[in-house]
Amino acid sequence: MSSCFQSLSDYGLRSIGFGERLLPKSDITLCEQFVLIGSGMIWNIYFAVFALLLGFFFATVLALGKNSNLPLFSAPCRLFIFIFRGSPLFIQFFFAYDLFVILPRLGFDIDLGFLVVTVETRWLTKAWLGALIVLFFNTSAYAGEIFYGALRAVPSQDLESADAFGFTGIKKFRRIIWPTMLRLAWPSYTNEAIFMFHATTLVFFTGFPAWQQKGDAIYYASYFADKTFNPFVPYPIVGFYFILLTLLIIGLFSLINSRLNKHLPTNERKRLRFNKYNLIR
Protein backbone atom coordinates (compact mmCIF):
# COMPACT_ATOMS: atom_id res chain seq x y z
CA MET A 1 0.00 0.00 0.00
CA SER A 2 2.84 2.42 0.82
CA SER A 3 4.25 1.88 -2.66
CA CYS A 4 0.90 3.00 -3.99
CA PHE A 5 1.21 6.31 -2.15
CA GLN A 6 4.71 6.51 -3.54
CA SER A 7 3.43 6.21 -7.12
CA LEU A 8 0.72 8.74 -6.34
CA SER A 9 3.29 11.31 -5.25
CA ASP A 10 5.65 10.38 -8.09
CA TYR A 11 3.20 10.38 -10.94
CA GLY A 12 0.01 12.06 -9.67
CA LEU A 13 0.80 15.30 -11.47
CA ARG A 14 3.28 13.89 -13.97
CA SER A 15 1.18 14.95 -16.96
CA ILE A 16 1.65 18.63 -16.08
CA GLY A 17 5.32 18.26 -15.28
CA PHE A 18 5.55 17.66 -11.53
CA GLY A 19 7.03 14.64 -9.82
CA GLU A 20 9.23 11.90 -11.22
CA ARG A 21 10.77 12.80 -14.58
CA LEU A 22 11.15 9.32 -16.02
CA LEU A 23 8.12 7.20 -16.73
CA PRO A 24 8.07 3.71 -15.20
CA LYS A 25 9.95 1.36 -17.50
CA SER A 26 10.09 -2.09 -15.95
CA ASP A 27 8.13 -3.84 -13.19
CA ILE A 28 5.15 -1.63 -13.92
CA THR A 29 2.61 -1.95 -11.11
CA LEU A 30 -1.14 -1.62 -11.34
CA CYS A 31 -0.92 1.43 -9.10
CA GLU A 32 1.46 3.18 -11.45
CA GLN A 33 -0.86 2.55 -14.36
CA PHE A 34 -3.87 3.82 -12.44
CA VAL A 35 -2.10 6.93 -11.19
CA LEU A 36 -0.37 7.91 -14.41
CA ILE A 37 -3.44 7.40 -16.59
CA GLY A 38 -5.49 9.36 -14.06
CA SER A 39 -2.90 12.09 -14.20
CA GLY A 40 -3.32 12.18 -17.96
CA MET A 41 -7.04 12.84 -17.49
CA ILE A 42 -6.06 16.37 -16.37
CA TRP A 43 -5.33 17.16 -20.02
CA ASN A 44 -8.57 15.64 -21.27
CA ILE A 45 -10.54 17.70 -18.78
CA TYR A 46 -8.54 20.85 -19.55
CA PHE A 47 -9.14 20.59 -23.30
CA ALA A 48 -12.82 19.72 -23.06
CA VAL A 49 -13.75 22.25 -20.37
CA PHE A 50 -12.12 25.21 -22.08
CA ALA A 51 -13.27 24.22 -25.56
CA LEU A 52 -16.85 23.83 -24.31
CA LEU A 53 -16.87 27.05 -22.28
CA LEU A 54 -15.52 29.16 -25.14
CA GLY A 55 -17.42 27.19 -27.77
CA PHE A 56 -20.75 27.77 -26.07
CA PHE A 57 -20.66 31.49 -26.82
CA PHE A 58 -19.21 31.17 -30.30
CA ALA A 59 -21.85 28.54 -31.11
CA THR A 60 -24.61 30.97 -30.13
CA VAL A 61 -23.09 33.55 -32.47
CA LEU A 62 -22.84 30.97 -35.27
CA ALA A 63 -26.44 29.86 -34.79
CA LEU A 64 -27.72 33.44 -34.90
CA GLY A 65 -25.52 34.11 -37.91
CA LYS A 66 -26.76 31.08 -39.80
CA ASN A 67 -30.32 32.09 -39.01
CA SER A 68 -29.76 35.62 -40.31
CA ASN A 69 -31.56 36.84 -43.42
CA LEU A 70 -28.48 38.67 -44.62
CA PRO A 71 -26.23 36.41 -46.73
CA LEU A 72 -23.31 38.52 -45.52
CA PHE A 73 -23.78 36.97 -42.07
CA SER A 74 -25.32 33.62 -42.89
CA ALA A 75 -22.93 32.50 -45.64
CA PRO A 76 -19.71 32.56 -43.57
CA CYS A 77 -21.46 30.85 -40.65
CA ARG A 78 -22.82 28.14 -42.93
CA LEU A 79 -19.39 27.61 -44.44
CA PHE A 80 -17.70 27.44 -41.03
CA ILE A 81 -20.21 24.89 -39.74
CA PHE A 82 -19.97 22.85 -42.94
CA ILE A 83 -16.16 22.72 -42.88
CA PHE A 84 -15.87 21.66 -39.27
CA ARG A 85 -18.80 19.23 -39.30
CA GLY A 86 -18.05 17.80 -42.71
CA SER A 87 -14.45 16.77 -42.19
CA PRO A 88 -12.89 14.44 -39.63
CA LEU A 89 -11.54 16.03 -36.46
CA PHE A 90 -8.48 13.84 -36.84
CA ILE A 91 -7.61 15.48 -40.19
CA GLN A 92 -8.43 18.91 -38.79
CA PHE A 93 -5.79 18.40 -36.11
CA PHE A 94 -3.15 17.40 -38.64
CA PHE A 95 -4.06 20.21 -41.00
CA ALA A 96 -4.08 22.86 -38.28
CA TYR A 97 -0.81 21.67 -36.78
CA ASP A 98 0.97 21.76 -40.12
CA LEU A 99 -0.45 25.21 -40.82
CA PHE A 100 0.75 26.43 -37.43
CA VAL A 101 4.20 25.00 -38.11
CA ILE A 102 4.69 26.89 -41.35
CA LEU A 103 3.48 30.17 -39.84
CA PRO A 104 6.35 32.58 -39.25
CA ARG A 105 8.16 31.38 -36.14
CA LEU A 106 8.94 34.65 -34.45
CA GLY A 107 5.52 36.10 -33.88
CA PHE A 108 4.29 39.46 -34.94
CA ASP A 109 3.35 42.65 -33.15
CA ILE A 110 -0.16 44.00 -32.95
CA ASP A 111 -0.17 47.74 -32.30
CA LEU A 112 -3.17 48.68 -30.22
CA GLY A 113 -2.13 52.32 -30.03
CA PHE A 114 -1.55 52.41 -26.29
CA LEU A 115 0.35 49.14 -26.06
CA VAL A 116 1.95 46.65 -28.40
CA VAL A 117 0.98 43.00 -28.03
CA THR A 118 3.37 40.42 -29.37
CA VAL A 119 1.56 37.35 -30.63
CA GLU A 120 3.83 34.38 -30.19
CA THR A 121 2.94 32.03 -33.03
CA ARG A 122 5.24 29.33 -31.72
CA TRP A 123 2.73 28.65 -28.94
CA LEU A 124 0.28 27.56 -31.61
CA THR A 125 2.33 24.45 -32.29
CA LYS A 126 2.02 23.44 -28.63
CA ALA A 127 -0.88 21.20 -27.79
CA TRP A 128 -2.22 23.35 -24.96
CA LEU A 129 -3.04 26.18 -27.35
CA GLY A 130 -3.07 24.75 -30.87
CA ALA A 131 -5.19 21.69 -30.13
CA LEU A 132 -7.46 23.76 -27.90
CA ILE A 133 -8.16 26.11 -30.82
CA VAL A 134 -9.06 23.19 -33.10
CA LEU A 135 -11.33 21.65 -30.46
CA PHE A 136 -12.90 25.05 -29.80
CA PHE A 137 -13.74 25.55 -33.49
CA ASN A 138 -14.97 21.99 -33.80
CA THR A 139 -17.33 22.08 -30.84
CA SER A 140 -18.53 25.55 -31.88
CA ALA A 141 -19.54 24.18 -35.27
CA TYR A 142 -21.37 21.16 -33.86
CA ALA A 143 -23.05 23.13 -31.06
CA GLY A 144 -23.80 25.93 -33.53
CA GLU A 145 -25.77 23.51 -35.68
CA ILE A 146 -27.61 22.20 -32.60
CA PHE A 147 -28.46 25.73 -31.44
CA TYR A 148 -29.52 26.66 -34.97
CA GLY A 149 -31.95 23.76 -35.04
CA ALA A 150 -33.31 24.77 -31.63
CA LEU A 151 -33.56 28.40 -32.70
CA ARG A 152 -35.76 27.40 -35.63
CA ALA A 153 -37.93 25.41 -33.22
CA VAL A 154 -38.69 28.25 -30.80
CA PRO A 155 -42.51 28.43 -30.79
CA SER A 156 -43.88 31.40 -32.68
CA GLN A 157 -46.33 32.12 -29.85
CA ASP A 158 -43.38 32.88 -27.59
CA LEU A 159 -42.16 35.48 -30.06
CA GLU A 160 -45.64 36.94 -30.48
CA SER A 161 -46.04 37.28 -26.71
CA ALA A 162 -42.67 38.95 -26.54
CA ASP A 163 -43.78 41.44 -29.18
CA ALA A 164 -47.04 41.99 -27.34
CA PHE A 165 -45.12 42.87 -24.19
CA GLY A 166 -42.99 45.31 -26.15
CA PHE A 167 -39.77 43.34 -25.94
CA THR A 168 -37.32 44.21 -28.69
CA GLY A 169 -33.76 43.59 -29.75
CA ILE A 170 -31.34 42.39 -27.13
CA LYS A 171 -33.99 42.17 -24.43
CA LYS A 172 -36.22 39.94 -26.56
CA PHE A 173 -33.30 37.69 -27.33
CA ARG A 174 -31.95 37.47 -23.81
CA ARG A 175 -35.26 37.02 -22.02
CA ILE A 176 -37.31 35.00 -24.51
CA ILE A 177 -35.46 33.45 -27.45
CA TRP A 178 -32.22 32.43 -25.81
CA PRO A 179 -33.65 30.55 -22.78
CA THR A 180 -36.10 28.63 -24.95
CA MET A 181 -33.42 27.83 -27.51
CA LEU A 182 -31.17 26.50 -24.75
CA ARG A 183 -33.97 24.47 -23.22
CA LEU A 184 -34.78 22.82 -26.54
CA ALA A 185 -31.14 22.25 -27.44
CA TRP A 186 -30.03 20.97 -24.05
CA PRO A 187 -30.36 17.18 -24.53
CA SER A 188 -28.41 17.32 -27.80
CA TYR A 189 -25.92 19.72 -26.29
CA THR A 190 -25.29 17.33 -23.40
CA ASN A 191 -24.55 14.70 -25.98
CA GLU A 192 -22.15 17.05 -27.76
CA ALA A 193 -20.37 17.74 -24.46
CA ILE A 194 -19.87 14.03 -23.85
CA PHE A 195 -18.44 13.58 -27.32
CA MET A 196 -16.20 16.58 -26.88
CA PHE A 197 -14.65 14.90 -23.85
CA HIS A 198 -14.17 11.77 -25.92
CA ALA A 199 -12.68 13.72 -28.82
CA THR A 200 -9.91 15.12 -26.64
CA THR A 201 -8.29 11.68 -26.70
CA LEU A 202 -7.24 12.31 -30.31
CA VAL A 203 -4.97 15.26 -29.55
CA PHE A 204 -1.70 13.46 -28.88
CA PHE A 205 -2.12 11.00 -31.72
CA THR A 206 -1.96 13.81 -34.26
CA GLY A 207 0.90 16.15 -35.02
CA PHE A 208 0.86 17.83 -31.64
CA PRO A 209 3.82 16.48 -29.70
CA ALA A 210 3.55 15.40 -26.08
CA TRP A 211 6.41 17.56 -24.84
CA GLN A 212 8.55 15.79 -22.18
CA GLN A 213 6.03 12.95 -22.26
CA LYS A 214 3.32 15.14 -20.78
CA GLY A 215 0.34 13.51 -22.39
CA ASP A 216 -3.29 12.70 -21.83
CA ALA A 217 -4.86 9.55 -20.43
CA ILE A 218 -4.79 7.56 -23.63
CA TYR A 219 -1.23 8.65 -24.38
CA TYR A 220 -0.10 6.98 -21.16
CA ALA A 221 -2.39 3.99 -21.72
CA SER A 222 -0.87 3.28 -25.11
CA TYR A 223 2.57 3.82 -23.55
CA PHE A 224 1.80 1.09 -21.00
CA ALA A 225 0.28 -1.18 -23.63
CA ASP A 226 3.47 -0.86 -25.67
CA LYS A 227 5.77 -1.40 -22.70
CA THR A 228 3.99 -4.35 -21.09
CA PHE A 229 2.56 -5.73 -24.34
CA ASN A 230 -0.63 -6.28 -22.40
CA PRO A 231 -3.62 -4.20 -23.56
CA PHE A 232 -5.99 -5.78 -21.06
CA VAL A 233 -4.97 -3.55 -18.14
CA PRO A 234 -4.36 0.04 -19.33
CA TYR A 235 -7.28 0.38 -21.77
CA PRO A 236 -9.93 -0.78 -19.29
CA ILE A 237 -8.46 1.75 -16.84
CA VAL A 238 -8.99 4.54 -19.39
CA GLY A 239 -12.49 3.21 -19.95
CA PHE A 240 -13.17 3.33 -16.22
CA TYR A 241 -12.04 6.96 -15.93
CA PHE A 242 -14.11 8.00 -18.91
CA ILE A 243 -17.25 6.29 -17.65
CA LEU A 244 -16.86 8.18 -14.36
CA LEU A 245 -16.37 11.41 -16.28
CA THR A 246 -19.38 10.76 -18.50
CA LEU A 247 -21.58 10.15 -15.46
CA LEU A 248 -20.27 13.39 -13.94
CA ILE A 249 -21.12 15.36 -17.10
CA ILE A 250 -24.60 13.88 -17.18
CA GLY A 251 -25.14 14.79 -13.53
CA LEU A 252 -23.98 18.33 -14.10
CA PHE A 253 -25.93 18.85 -17.30
CA SER A 254 -29.15 17.49 -15.84
CA LEU A 255 -28.85 20.02 -13.00
CA ILE A 256 -28.68 22.78 -15.61
CA ASN A 257 -31.50 21.10 -17.50
CA SER A 258 -33.82 21.21 -14.52
CA ARG A 259 -32.93 24.88 -14.04
CA LEU A 260 -33.84 25.54 -17.69
CA ASN A 261 -37.16 23.70 -17.29
CA LYS A 262 -38.03 25.21 -13.90
CA HIS A 263 -40.78 27.51 -15.14
CA LEU A 264 -42.75 24.74 -16.87
CA PRO A 265 -45.53 22.73 -15.27
CA THR A 266 -44.23 19.37 -14.08
CA ASN A 267 -45.81 17.32 -16.82
CA GLU A 268 -44.23 19.42 -19.58
CA ARG A 269 -40.72 19.31 -18.21
CA LYS A 270 -38.24 17.45 -20.30
CA ARG A 271 -36.11 15.21 -18.16
CA LEU A 272 -32.65 14.35 -19.38
CA ARG A 273 -32.83 10.65 -19.87
CA PHE A 274 -29.63 8.85 -20.54
CA ASN A 275 -31.10 6.18 -22.76
CA LYS A 276 -33.05 8.69 -24.81
CA TYR A 277 -29.97 10.53 -26.01
CA ASN A 278 -29.41 11.09 -29.62
CA LEU A 279 -26.15 9.26 -29.32
CA ILE A 280 -24.33 10.38 -32.38
CA ARG A 281 -22.64 13.65 -33.16
Place this chain on the structure above:
Amino acid sequence: MFSYCVDPKTLEGFMWLSCYVTTAKHMSFYFSFLVVMGLLSLAAPLAMAFGFAGATATRSSLSILRSLGKGYLAMIRGIPDIVFFLFIPIALDQAFEYLRHKVLCSDVTEPIRQGNDFVVCASAKLPLNTASEWVHDIYGFSLALLAFGFVFGAFAGNVLSGAMAAVPKSQIETGEAYGFSQRQVFRRILIPQMWIYALPGLSNLWMILIKATPLLFLLGIEDIVYWAKELGGIKTGVYEYPHPDWRAWYFGVLMIFYLSLTYLSQSVLDKISARLSKGQATMAGKAG
Protein backbone atom coordinates in the same frame (compact mmCIF):
# COMPACT_ATOMS: atom_id res chain seq x y z
CA MET B 1 5.43 7.76 -65.54
CA PHE B 2 6.16 10.03 -68.48
CA SER B 3 9.17 9.61 -70.72
CA TYR B 4 10.64 13.01 -69.81
CA CYS B 5 10.70 12.13 -66.08
CA VAL B 6 14.07 10.38 -66.28
CA ASP B 7 16.00 13.26 -64.74
CA PRO B 8 13.63 15.31 -62.57
CA LYS B 9 16.40 17.75 -61.54
CA THR B 10 16.35 19.34 -64.98
CA LEU B 11 12.59 19.81 -65.06
CA GLU B 12 10.66 22.89 -64.09
CA GLY B 13 7.14 24.16 -63.58
CA PHE B 14 4.31 22.05 -64.87
CA MET B 15 6.61 19.32 -66.24
CA TRP B 16 8.19 18.89 -62.82
CA LEU B 17 4.79 18.79 -61.14
CA SER B 18 3.39 16.24 -63.58
CA CYS B 19 6.34 13.97 -62.88
CA TYR B 20 6.13 14.64 -59.13
CA VAL B 21 2.49 13.63 -58.76
CA THR B 22 2.97 10.40 -60.72
CA THR B 23 5.83 8.89 -58.71
CA ALA B 24 5.43 5.36 -57.37
CA LYS B 25 4.85 6.70 -53.86
CA HIS B 26 2.11 8.98 -55.10
CA MET B 27 0.49 5.98 -56.75
CA SER B 28 0.46 4.29 -53.33
CA PHE B 29 -1.10 7.49 -51.97
CA TYR B 30 -3.88 7.32 -54.57
CA PHE B 31 -4.35 3.63 -53.90
CA SER B 32 -4.87 4.36 -50.21
CA PHE B 33 -7.98 6.37 -51.13
CA LEU B 34 -9.33 3.12 -52.53
CA VAL B 35 -8.43 1.43 -49.23
CA VAL B 36 -10.58 4.00 -47.42
CA MET B 37 -13.46 3.35 -49.79
CA GLY B 38 -12.98 -0.40 -49.35
CA LEU B 39 -13.05 -0.03 -45.58
CA LEU B 40 -16.24 2.03 -45.81
CA SER B 41 -18.00 -0.49 -48.03
CA LEU B 42 -17.01 -3.44 -45.82
CA ALA B 43 -17.36 -1.79 -42.41
CA ALA B 44 -20.89 -0.52 -43.06
CA PRO B 45 -22.52 -3.95 -43.55
CA LEU B 46 -20.37 -5.45 -40.80
CA ALA B 47 -21.45 -2.72 -38.38
CA MET B 48 -25.07 -3.28 -39.39
CA ALA B 49 -24.70 -6.98 -38.62
CA PHE B 50 -23.12 -6.30 -35.22
CA GLY B 51 -25.71 -3.62 -34.49
CA PHE B 52 -28.60 -5.83 -35.51
CA ALA B 53 -27.30 -8.62 -33.30
CA GLY B 54 -26.89 -6.18 -30.40
CA ALA B 55 -30.32 -4.64 -30.83
CA THR B 56 -31.97 -8.06 -31.12
CA ALA B 57 -30.14 -9.25 -28.03
CA THR B 58 -31.61 -6.39 -25.95
CA ARG B 59 -35.09 -7.73 -26.77
CA SER B 60 -34.23 -11.34 -26.02
CA SER B 61 -36.15 -13.34 -23.46
CA LEU B 62 -32.92 -14.67 -21.94
CA SER B 63 -31.73 -12.26 -19.27
CA ILE B 64 -28.05 -13.00 -19.92
CA LEU B 65 -28.36 -12.15 -23.61
CA ARG B 66 -30.38 -9.08 -22.73
CA SER B 67 -27.80 -7.65 -20.37
CA LEU B 68 -24.97 -8.51 -22.77
CA GLY B 69 -26.76 -6.63 -25.52
CA LYS B 70 -27.52 -3.68 -23.26
CA GLY B 71 -23.92 -3.55 -22.08
CA TYR B 72 -22.66 -3.60 -25.66
CA LEU B 73 -24.94 -0.75 -26.69
CA ALA B 74 -24.19 1.28 -23.56
CA MET B 75 -20.41 1.02 -23.58
CA ILE B 76 -19.99 3.36 -26.51
CA ARG B 77 -21.69 6.15 -24.56
CA GLY B 78 -19.13 6.17 -21.80
CA ILE B 79 -15.87 5.21 -23.43
CA PRO B 80 -14.18 7.08 -26.30
CA ASP B 81 -14.12 5.09 -29.54
CA ILE B 82 -10.34 5.53 -29.89
CA VAL B 83 -9.88 3.34 -26.84
CA PHE B 84 -11.63 0.52 -28.69
CA PHE B 85 -9.71 1.16 -31.88
CA LEU B 86 -6.45 0.81 -30.00
CA PHE B 87 -7.59 -2.04 -27.79
CA ILE B 88 -9.48 -4.40 -30.10
CA PRO B 89 -6.89 -5.15 -32.81
CA ILE B 90 -4.12 -5.95 -30.34
CA ALA B 91 -6.46 -7.84 -28.01
CA LEU B 92 -7.85 -9.92 -30.89
CA ASP B 93 -4.35 -10.59 -32.20
CA GLN B 94 -3.24 -11.85 -28.80
CA ALA B 95 -6.39 -13.89 -28.35
CA PHE B 96 -5.95 -15.62 -31.73
CA GLU B 97 -2.30 -16.34 -31.08
CA TYR B 98 -3.08 -17.60 -27.58
CA LEU B 99 -5.67 -20.05 -28.91
CA ARG B 100 -3.41 -21.25 -31.73
CA HIS B 101 -0.58 -21.67 -29.25
CA LYS B 102 -2.78 -23.82 -27.00
CA VAL B 103 -3.86 -26.00 -29.91
CA LEU B 104 -0.76 -26.20 -32.07
CA CYS B 105 2.00 -26.19 -29.46
CA SER B 106 0.46 -28.05 -26.55
CA ASP B 107 3.86 -29.53 -25.70
CA VAL B 108 5.34 -26.11 -24.81
CA THR B 109 5.10 -25.69 -21.03
CA GLU B 110 6.51 -22.18 -20.59
CA PRO B 111 3.88 -19.53 -19.82
CA ILE B 112 2.89 -17.23 -22.65
CA ARG B 113 3.20 -14.06 -20.60
CA GLN B 114 6.80 -13.82 -19.47
CA GLY B 115 7.22 -10.49 -17.68
CA ASN B 116 6.61 -7.86 -20.32
CA ASP B 117 6.63 -10.28 -23.22
CA PHE B 118 3.98 -12.22 -25.02
CA VAL B 119 5.65 -15.39 -26.28
CA VAL B 120 3.94 -17.95 -28.49
CA CYS B 121 5.65 -20.66 -30.48
CA ALA B 122 6.65 -19.88 -34.06
CA SER B 123 3.91 -21.95 -35.64
CA ALA B 124 1.23 -20.11 -33.63
CA LYS B 125 2.26 -16.67 -34.90
CA LEU B 126 -0.36 -14.85 -36.93
CA PRO B 127 0.44 -14.43 -39.70
CA LEU B 128 3.38 -16.80 -39.87
CA ASN B 129 6.81 -15.20 -40.03
CA THR B 130 7.31 -16.86 -43.37
CA ALA B 131 4.13 -15.39 -44.85
CA SER B 132 4.53 -12.84 -47.59
CA GLU B 133 4.01 -9.11 -47.19
CA TRP B 134 0.49 -8.97 -48.55
CA VAL B 135 -0.73 -11.56 -46.00
CA HIS B 136 0.48 -9.27 -43.21
CA ASP B 137 -1.31 -6.34 -44.86
CA ILE B 138 -4.56 -8.25 -45.24
CA TYR B 139 -4.36 -9.50 -41.66
CA GLY B 140 -3.79 -6.00 -40.29
CA PHE B 141 -6.63 -4.65 -42.40
CA SER B 142 -9.01 -7.40 -41.23
CA LEU B 143 -8.26 -6.65 -37.57
CA ALA B 144 -8.91 -2.96 -38.23
CA LEU B 145 -12.12 -3.86 -40.02
CA LEU B 146 -13.29 -5.93 -37.05
CA ALA B 147 -12.56 -3.00 -34.71
CA PHE B 148 -14.62 -0.69 -36.93
CA GLY B 149 -17.42 -3.22 -37.14
CA PHE B 150 -17.48 -3.64 -33.38
CA VAL B 151 -17.48 0.08 -32.51
CA PHE B 152 -19.91 1.17 -35.18
CA GLY B 153 -22.00 -1.89 -34.49
CA ALA B 154 -22.61 -0.44 -31.04
CA PHE B 155 -23.67 2.86 -32.61
CA ALA B 156 -25.88 1.09 -35.13
CA GLY B 157 -27.35 -1.06 -32.36
CA ASN B 158 -28.47 2.07 -30.53
CA VAL B 159 -30.14 3.39 -33.66
CA LEU B 160 -31.83 0.09 -34.46
CA SER B 161 -33.08 -0.57 -30.94
CA GLY B 162 -34.48 2.96 -30.87
CA ALA B 163 -36.20 2.26 -34.18
CA MET B 164 -37.60 -1.04 -32.92
CA ALA B 165 -39.01 0.74 -29.89
CA ALA B 166 -40.57 3.35 -32.18
CA VAL B 167 -42.72 0.88 -34.11
CA PRO B 168 -46.27 1.46 -32.82
CA LYS B 169 -47.28 -1.04 -30.15
CA SER B 170 -50.67 -1.56 -31.80
CA GLN B 171 -48.95 -3.06 -34.85
CA ILE B 172 -47.34 -5.72 -32.72
CA GLU B 173 -50.54 -6.37 -30.79
CA THR B 174 -52.40 -6.79 -34.06
CA GLY B 175 -49.88 -9.40 -35.12
CA GLU B 176 -50.32 -11.22 -31.83
CA ALA B 177 -54.09 -11.04 -32.18
CA TYR B 178 -53.78 -12.82 -35.52
CA GLY B 179 -51.94 -15.62 -33.73
CA PHE B 180 -48.41 -14.78 -34.90
CA SER B 181 -45.68 -16.30 -32.79
CA GLN B 182 -43.01 -14.04 -31.20
CA ARG B 183 -40.63 -14.91 -33.99
CA GLN B 184 -43.18 -14.18 -36.69
CA VAL B 185 -44.09 -10.83 -35.13
CA PHE B 186 -40.41 -9.93 -35.07
CA ARG B 187 -39.75 -11.00 -38.65
CA ARG B 188 -42.95 -9.96 -40.37
CA ILE B 189 -44.00 -6.86 -38.48
CA LEU B 190 -41.24 -5.31 -36.42
CA ILE B 191 -38.34 -5.57 -38.88
CA PRO B 192 -40.12 -4.32 -42.01
CA GLN B 193 -41.57 -1.35 -40.18
CA MET B 194 -38.56 -0.18 -38.24
CA TRP B 195 -36.42 1.00 -41.19
CA ILE B 196 -38.24 4.26 -41.71
CA TYR B 197 -37.61 5.14 -38.05
CA ALA B 198 -33.98 4.03 -38.29
CA LEU B 199 -33.19 6.00 -41.41
CA PRO B 200 -32.19 9.37 -39.87
CA GLY B 201 -29.97 7.63 -37.34
CA LEU B 202 -28.39 5.39 -39.95
CA SER B 203 -27.68 8.34 -42.25
CA ASN B 204 -25.98 10.06 -39.37
CA LEU B 205 -24.05 6.87 -38.67
CA TRP B 206 -22.82 6.74 -42.26
CA MET B 207 -21.50 10.27 -41.88
CA ILE B 208 -19.59 9.50 -38.69
CA LEU B 209 -18.28 6.30 -40.25
CA ILE B 210 -16.82 8.39 -43.09
CA LYS B 211 -15.30 10.75 -40.56
CA ALA B 212 -13.80 7.87 -38.58
CA THR B 213 -11.90 6.32 -41.49
CA PRO B 214 -8.68 8.33 -40.96
CA LEU B 215 -8.37 6.53 -37.62
CA LEU B 216 -7.00 3.63 -39.68
CA PHE B 217 -3.73 5.46 -39.28
CA LEU B 218 -3.75 4.68 -35.54
CA LEU B 219 -3.98 0.98 -36.36
CA GLY B 220 -0.74 1.00 -38.31
CA ILE B 221 -2.35 0.78 -41.75
CA GLU B 222 -0.62 2.70 -44.54
CA ASP B 223 -3.66 4.84 -45.22
CA ILE B 224 -4.14 8.34 -46.62
CA VAL B 225 -2.95 9.99 -43.41
CA TYR B 226 0.24 7.92 -43.43
CA TRP B 227 1.00 8.84 -47.04
CA ALA B 228 0.12 12.50 -46.54
CA LYS B 229 2.62 12.67 -43.68
CA GLU B 230 5.18 10.69 -45.62
CA LEU B 231 4.95 12.59 -48.90
CA GLY B 232 4.43 16.03 -47.41
CA GLY B 233 7.46 16.05 -45.11
CA ILE B 234 10.56 18.05 -46.04
CA LYS B 235 12.52 16.41 -48.84
CA THR B 236 16.17 17.49 -48.96
CA GLY B 237 18.46 17.47 -51.98
CA VAL B 238 19.18 13.76 -51.67
CA TYR B 239 15.64 13.02 -52.84
CA GLU B 240 14.67 13.03 -56.47
CA TYR B 241 12.03 15.66 -55.93
CA PRO B 242 13.23 17.99 -53.18
CA HIS B 243 10.61 20.30 -51.66
CA PRO B 244 9.98 22.14 -48.37
CA ASP B 245 7.40 21.08 -45.76
CA TRP B 246 4.23 20.50 -47.76
CA ARG B 247 2.25 18.55 -45.19
CA ALA B 248 -0.29 21.36 -44.78
CA TRP B 249 -1.05 21.10 -48.52
CA TYR B 250 -1.45 17.36 -48.39
CA PHE B 251 -3.77 17.54 -45.41
CA GLY B 252 -5.60 20.33 -47.19
CA VAL B 253 -6.24 17.85 -50.00
CA LEU B 254 -7.53 15.31 -47.46
CA MET B 255 -9.86 17.97 -45.98
CA ILE B 256 -11.28 18.62 -49.45
CA PHE B 257 -11.62 14.89 -50.10
CA TYR B 258 -13.61 14.36 -46.92
CA LEU B 259 -15.69 17.49 -47.36
CA SER B 260 -16.74 16.39 -50.84
CA LEU B 261 -17.43 12.86 -49.61
CA THR B 262 -19.69 14.05 -46.79
CA TYR B 263 -21.34 16.62 -49.05
CA LEU B 264 -22.10 14.01 -51.69
CA SER B 265 -23.36 11.52 -49.12
CA GLN B 266 -25.58 14.14 -47.55
CA SER B 267 -27.26 15.00 -50.82
CA VAL B 268 -27.80 11.32 -51.68
CA LEU B 269 -29.19 10.59 -48.21
CA ASP B 270 -31.51 13.60 -48.43
CA LYS B 271 -32.87 12.21 -51.72
CA ILE B 272 -33.38 8.75 -50.22
CA SER B 273 -35.19 10.12 -47.20
CA ALA B 274 -37.40 12.28 -49.43
CA ARG B 275 -38.22 9.21 -51.55
CA LEU B 276 -38.96 7.03 -48.53
CA SER B 277 -41.19 9.56 -46.82
CA LYS B 278 -43.34 9.97 -49.92
CA GLY B 279 -46.86 8.95 -49.02
CA GLN B 280 -45.99 8.35 -45.37
CA ALA B 281 -48.27 9.87 -42.79
CA THR B 282 -45.59 12.28 -41.60
CA MET B 283 -44.96 15.98 -42.01
CA ALA B 284 -42.24 15.30 -44.61
CA GLY B 285 -44.55 12.97 -46.51
CA LYS B 286 -47.46 15.40 -46.60
CA ALA B 287 -45.32 18.30 -47.74
CA GLY B 288 -44.12 16.50 -50.85
